[in-house]
Amino acid sequence: MIRAHTTPQVRAAEADLLARLPEGALMQRAATGLGYAVLDLLGAAYGRRVLLLVGSGDNGGDALYAGALLARRGAQVEAWLLSSSAHEGGVAALRAAGGRIGAVRPAEFDVVVDGIVGIGGRGRLRPGAVAALEAVAGVPVVAVDTPSGVDVDTGEVDGPHVTADVTVTFGTHKTCHLVDPAAQACGAVHLVDIGLDLPEAPVEALQAADVAALVPRPHLDDHKYTRGVVGVRAGSAAYPGAALLSVAGAACGLAGMVRYDGDPAALDLVRAAHPEVVGPGRVQAWVVGSGSDTGAEDAVHRSVADGVPLVVDADALAFAALARGRPAVLTPHAGELARMLDVDRAEVEARWLEHARLAARRYDAVVLLKGRHTVVARPDGRVRVTTTGTPWLATAGAGDVLGGLIGSLLAAGLDPFAAASVGSWLHGAAATLASRHGPIVASDVAAAVPALVATLPTP
Ligand SMILES: NC(=O)C1=CN([C@@H]2O[C@H](COP(=O)(O)OP(=O)(O)OC[C@H]3O[C@@H](n4cnc5c(N)ncnc54)[C@H](OP(=O)(O)O)[C@@H]3O)[C@@H](O)[C@H]2O)[C@@H](O)CC1
Ligand SMILES: [K+]
Numbered sequence: 001m002i003r004a005h006t007t008p009q010v011r012a013a014e015a016d017l018l019a020r021l022p023e024g025a026l027m028q029r030a031a032t033g034l035g036y037a038v039l040d041l042l043g044a045a046y047g048r049r050v051l052l053l054v055g056s057g058d059n060g061g062d063a064l065y066a067g068a069l070l071a072r073r074g075a076q077v078e079a080w081l082l083s084s085s086a087h088e089g090g091v092a093a094l095r096a097a098g099g100r101i102g103a104v105r106p107a108e109f110d111v112v113v114d115g116i117v118g119i120g121g122r123g124r125l126r127p128g129a130v131a132a133l134e135a136v137a138g139v140p141v142v143a144v145d146t147p148s149g150v151d152v153d154t155g156e157v158d159g160p161h162v163t164a165d166v167t168v169t170f171g172t173h174k175t176c177h178l179v180d181p182a183a184q185a186c187g188a189v190h191l192v193d194i195g196l197d198l199p200e201a202p203v204e205a206l207q208a209a210d211v212a213a214l215v216p217r218p219h220l221d222d223h224k225y226t227r228g229v230v231g232v233r234a235g236s237a238a239y240p241g242a243a244l245l246s247v248a249g250a251a252c253g254l255a256g257m258v259r260y261d262g263d264p265a266a267l268d269l270v271r272a273a274h275p276e277v278v279g280p281g282r283v284q285a286w287v288v289g290s291g292s293d294t295g296a297e298d299a300v301h302r303s304v305a306d307g308v309p310l311v312v313d314a315d316a317l318a319f320a321a322l323a324r325g326r327p328a329v330l331t332p333h334a335g336e337l338a339r340m341l342d343v344d345r346a347e348v349e350a351r352w353l354e355h356a357r358l359a360a361r362r363y364d365a366v367v368l369l370k371g372r373h374t375v376v377a378r379p380d381g382r383v384r385v386t387t388t389g390t391p392w393l394a395t396a397g398a399g400d401v402l403g404g405l406i407g408s409l410l411a412a413g414l415d416p417f418a419a420a421s422v423g424s425w426l427h428g429a430a431a432t433l434a435s436r437h438g439p440i441v442a443s444d445v446a447a448a449v450p451a452l453v454a455t456l457p458t459p
Helices: 007-018 026-041 056-071 088-095 127-135 210-212 240-252 262-275 293-306 316-322 334-341 345-350 352-363 398-411 416-435 442-455
Strands: 001-006 049-054 076-082 111-115 143-144 166-168 187-191 203-205 229-233 259-260 283-289 310-312 329-330 366-369 375-377 383-385
Touching: 001 007, 007 026, 026 056, 026 111, 026 143, 026 166, 026 187, 049 056, 049 127, 056 076, 056 111, 056 143, 076 088, 076 316, 187 416, 210 416, 229 293, 229 398, 240 259, 240 262, 240 283, 240 398, 240 442, 259 262, 259 442, 283 293, 283 398, 293 316, 293 352, 310 316, 310 366, 316 329, 316 334, 316 352, 316 398, 329 416, 334 345, 334 352, 334 366, 345 352, 352 366, 352 375, 352 383, 366 416, 375 416, 383 416, 398 416, 416 442
Parallel strands: 049 076, 049 111, 111 143, 143 166, 166 187, 203 383, 229 259, 229 283, 283 310, 310 329, 329 366
Antiparallel strands: 001 203, 366 375, 375 383
């Protein structure tokens, strides 16, 4: 599991550890990890030219000590101090190692180390920092802890910021490493363990081993009913494809049986494509909404009346309030969530985390806000971010497959938060598997899920 802690949590853990360690030891751990990460990127130190952008705080201190490490290995290191003060010990260490402070000709560097601000940054970057970033545009950047200029604890971006190739962070991930748009500015994130003892994290990202432990697997004595039956109420005469793709997601084999109880106009098509799908009857979870046209309200009503968990998608989201307080997963994209909250789409896209949490609280249900890094929020504010996927997944019908897949996980007994986060992880990873860097369509994603599940480590 990748865990992202808040700045106050990191500060508290840091204070705890600082009290037990000799002075400067923590920063040395951080700077050593940073120095080696820069070395990795450069391939070698000797003769390489490194520019440190240094702010007034400990983030700049990390950059200076890492610069000293690189200078001792033969790199030409220069520090550009952006504030009237800089970490004194770091400045002395860089000087002692042969690094230079001052007069900088930015175009000549192999790498820039962004030590402008880390978790102590507040508000927009100052003009001096912005000018420095403009001067080094085009040079690869390693960000220290966080890309300067992004909001560490929300993942929001308001104004100029560093766009890093690599971000080296310390002790734990922060929200900005997972949540867009800030996550897009991080590049590859490298975590250096500095020994912090941290509490439960409010934001996390499942990894393959976590999904392997959560994904439902049949027991020796299971039969199709004990593995769970998922029902699909999606598609219509106008949108039969939505029925097919929702059923394709539900029929990836993670539940024991799939029932189709949507518009009869789509039934023949569903049966022809998925002969294993049966008609209406008892289910352990419903998938409602995609392409159901004018039947969406009735479908949500009937599904809620059944008392089983449900996925509410697409057209049915207009009636999501009917599912309030139920074990439900609502699966809007940014435009749909904007309508659910009566705000502009741009506001949702600027503040993903805030809006996913707000909707989860307001609708008292798990909300899965679809995006490059999908955000899954519980009413109590806990969040999982999906980091699997490929840009090729932006294709029609992919959301229908996701809804069906999550429904099958609900039917198999996962709680809504687990079903949504595991379903979203599988959906993204299956897309990557199917795509192999090339184009895919939604049905390819569903078709890749069984092979993907087979590759998961056995818990
Ligand atoms: N926590 C840990 O476990 C460990 C933490 N470590 C490291 O410490 C870092 C945190 O250091 P920190 O607390 O000194 O704050 P930091 O981010 O350097 O910046 C603060 C200063 O920047 C300024 N400033 C503020 N906003 C600004 C803006 N928008 N634009 C421009 N300038 C701005 C402001 O100074 P001012 O100019 O106002 O005097 C403020 O005082 C952390 O990210 C990690 O790298 C590791 O070494 C070891 C383990
Ligand atoms: K930084």
